[in-house]
Amino acid sequence: MPQLDPHSFISQIFWLIVTFGALYWVLAKAALPRIAQVLEDRRRAIEQDLEKAEKFKTAATATLAGYTDALAGARRKAQDGLRATAEKASARAAEAQAKLAAKLADEVRAAETRIAAAHKRAEGELDGIAAELAASVTERLTGARADQARLARAVKEAAGER
Amino acid sequence: MAGPLEQFEIQSLIPIVVGGVDISFTNSAAMMVLASAVAGGLMLLGIGRGAMVPGRMQLVPEMLYQFVADLIRDIVGAEGRRYFPLVLTIFLFILAGNLLGMIPFAFTFTSHIIVTFALAITIFIGVTVLGFVRHGAHYLTLFAPGGVSKYMLIFLIPIELMSYLVRPISLSVRLFANMVAGHTLLKVLAGFIPALYVGLGYAGAAVGVLPLALITALTGLELLIAVLQAFVFAVLTCIYINDAVHLH
Numbered sequence: 001m002p003q004l005d006p007h008s009f010i011s012q013i014f015w016l017i018v019t020f021g022a023l024y025w026v027l028a029k030a031a032l033p034r035i036a037q038v039l040e041d042r043r044r045a046i047e048q049d050l051e052k053a054e055k056f057k058t059a060a061t062a063t064l065a066g067y068t069d070a071l072a073g074a075r076r077k078a079q080d081g082l083r084a085t086a087e088k089a090s091a092r093a094a095e096a097q098a099k100l101a102a103k104l105a106d107e108v109r110a111a112e113t114r115i116a117a118a119h120k121r122a123e124g125e126l127d128g129i130a131a132e133l134a135a136s137v138t139e140r141l142t143g144a145r146a147d148q149a150r151l152a153r154a155v156k157e158a159a160g161e162r
Numbered sequence: 163m164a165g166p167l168e169q170f171e172i173q174s175l176i177p178i179v180v181g182g183v184d185i186s187f188t189n190s191a192a193m194m195v196l197a198s199a200v201a202g203g204l205m206l207l208g209i210g211r212g213a214m215v216p217g218r219m220q221l222v223p224e225m226l227y228q229f230v231a232d233l234i235r236d237i238v239g240a241e242g243r244r245y246f247p248l249v250l251t252i253f254l255f256i257l258a259g260n261l262l263g264m265i266p267f268a269f270t271f272t273s274h275i276i277v278t279f280a281l282a283i284t285i286f287i288g289v290t291v292l293g294f295v296r297h298g299a300h301y302l303t304l305f306a307p308g309g310v311s312k313y314m315l316i317f318l319i320p321i322e323l324m325s326y327l328v329r330p331i332s333l334s335v336r337l338f339a340n341m342v343a344g345h346t347l348l349k350v351l352a353g354f355i356p357a358l359y360v361g362l363g364y365a366g367a368a369v370g371v372l373p374l375a376l377i378t379a380l381t382g383l384e385l386l387i388a389v390l391q392a393f394v395f396a397v398l399t400c401i402y403i404n405d406a407v408h409l410h
Contacts, residue, residue, distance in 0.1 A: 001167055003342070008172040009276045011184055015191035016277055023198040023255055028247035031205035035227045038212035038220075045214060 130155045166349035170273055170342070189269040190277070197258035197271070205254070226254065230396065237400040241407050249403075252281065253396035260341065260388035264381070272391075273341035275334060282334035285399050293406035304409060333398055340391050344384045351377050 131151045138146040176187035208223035216224055230250045234242035242249075256272055263270025271277050293301040305322040306315055354373040358366035 002170040002172060003273070003275050003338070005172070007184070008188060008190070011186050011188055012172070012190050012271070012274060012276050013280050014185040015187070015194050016271075016280055019191075019194035019198040020251065020255055020281075023202050024247065024251040026198075026202040027205060027251050027254070031202065031209060031223065032227070032247055032250070034212055035205070035209050035223055038209060038216075039224065039227070041212070042214060 127152070127155050127159060130159070164349075166346045166353065169269070169345060169349060172274075190271045190274060193259065193262060193269045193271045197255060197262055200262065201254040201258040226250070233396065234400055237397070238404045238407060242400065242403065245400075245403050249396055249399055252285075252399055253392055256281075256337065256395050257389065257392035260392055261385070263341070263345070264385060264388060270341050270345060272337055273345060275338045278334035278338045279330065281395075282330040285333070285402060286330040289402040289406045292403070293409070296407065297409050301406070301409060304405060329402065333395065337391050337395055340387055344380075344387055348377055348380055348384065351380070 131148070134151050134155065135146045135148065138144070138151075173189045174186040175189060175192060178185050178187060205223040205226070208219045208221075210220060213220060227250070230253055231246060234246050234249055238245070259270065259272045262268055263272065293304070305319050305326065307318065307322070310318060351373045355367075355370040358370045358373075360366070362369065
């Protein structure tokens with residue numbers, strides 16, 4: 001078995017020390033500090049990014065709350081304006097209606113007065129027409145002229161009986 | 163036909179003798195240099211300028227770093243940070259040596275007991291010194307677990323002492339034996355194929371598909387073992403460091 005031949009032992013140990021030592025030196029002095037630095041930088045960058053994201057999220061939440069408030073305010077204002085306009089419009093409409101109604105009522109009243117006057121006049125003329133008619137009938141039947149005054153009295157009595 | 167153990171032969175590439183001591187640059191030394199270069203280059207070039215969002219190449223050193231860092235933190239805790247470069251170097255050095263040794267015709271330096279033993283005995287001595295420096299003579303209570311009756315200690319202390327002293331052997335033989343066994347088995351199975359052809363002609367060559375299939379499957383297993391043994395070595399190093407740092 002070549003492994004048990006001690007001739008090469010010193011040489012192998014020597015080169016083991018040289019190569020292992022060189023590798024240790026390269027790793028400890030150059031590679032590992034750099035790797036550690038890279039890993040640490042990355043860890044810190046990720047941490048900072050997370051922190052920043054958290055901050056942005058808070059800001060976004062605040063902005064959203066502001067937006068919601070503004071939206072609610074605008075909606076309330078719009079509703080108020082709408083209601084006020086509607087009230088004004090309905091008030092104006094009611095006023096116009098009232099005015100129209102009053103005007104119509106006046107006209108109705110005037111018309112009724114006119115009708116009543118016409119009625120009364122017509123009624124007043126009726127007695128005259130009746131008397132005239134009676135005189136005319138009497139004259140036709142009797143050939144004598146009736147007494148105007150008596151006729152008027154008789155018509156009045158008849159009208160009063162009615 | 164090369165024998166199954168010939169792959170473990172040390173060949174001198176550049177003979178160097180200093181003061182009568184042979185420190186020739188061998189195939190083993192060449193693979194150690196290659197393993198260190200690959201491991202160090204992967205970590206150093208992979209991290210590059212260190213982009214905030216890592217690419218594929220940058221993920222390799224980052225994941226290896228995190229993997230071993232987590233391992234030490236889980237086993238040793240916060241005090242383990244000081245030993246992190248050492249454990250990572252051990253892990254990467256053995257991992258690179260094991261995996262590069264899987265390349266056909268490459269030499270596997272972790273299949274030499276002297277290499278694994280040198281690593282293990284260094285860790286053993288270092289951990290023992292660390293234990294005594296941190297706890298003084300109190301470190302000896304490592305061999306006397308608490309909550310055990312005095313009569314039991316008569317048996318337990320020798321057992322604990324033995325298990326402690328045997329650590330460098332178990333640690334080095336585990337890695338060495340795994341590598342030797344795997345590579346030898348592959349070589350033996352590979353030897354069946356020409357043997358079948360020589361013995362049975364074309365029929366034998368056709369039957370040779372069976373050991374070939376087995377070699378293919380075992381190569382996958384060996385890759386797993388190569389990674390696993392590097393991991394086990396690193397984990398045991400962490401456990402030994404933990405024993406020295408936190409006396410139970």
